[in-house]
Amino acid sequence: RKEVEQDPGPFNVPEGATVAFNCTYSNSASQSFFWYRQDCRKEPKLLMSVYSSGNEDGRFTAQLNRASQYISLLIRDSKLSDSATYLCVVTSGTYKYIFGTGTRLKVLA
């Protein structure tokens, strides 16, 4: 089983839609969780840290489910500028990041 798994997509959604991504992780001792955004051939940019209680930042909501070992990202009212690859990141006992392969999102006009 991969350490961090994501559906690669692409998810094609119309502007204004709500879209959700899930990410599963294999190590139950994982400690920190993040969502990063990556535009084509650019660096990963931090979107949100994922807290145990869940957190929200504007149109973006992240949730953590430790029992089922997954994290989720919900994007409401999608904008064209949200088109990107969304990377799930996990740390497990050290500071190194373990990345998923990413989920591609295309928001269509």
Add this chain to the structure above:
Amino acid sequence: EPEVTQTPSHQVTQMGQEVILRCVPISNHLYFYWYRQILGQKVEFLVSFYNNEISEKSEIFDDQFSVERPDGSNFTLKIRSTKLEDSAMYFCASSQRTVYNEQFFGPGTRLTVL
């Protein structure tokens, strides 16, 4: 807003040559990292560096690789004898010592080995 910078943005080299990739982390950060991303694949951890020594490295980071912080600002990755399969985007990242250890990435150096 402070950011991580990397030079060069693109490096082309011949197989067997040495390359040095340079990074300037965010100034008050204490942890430094190198990651790589082969085209079409996921981002992979190479090495982390703290207090002037390697704190962790992956299987990819073999004897051909080394890191150094030669002064108070630069952080370098050296590949001694490049191979075709070293062609990738190399990202430097840095972080403060916080509970969540959020890492901030530089724009990357695209390394092409011919």
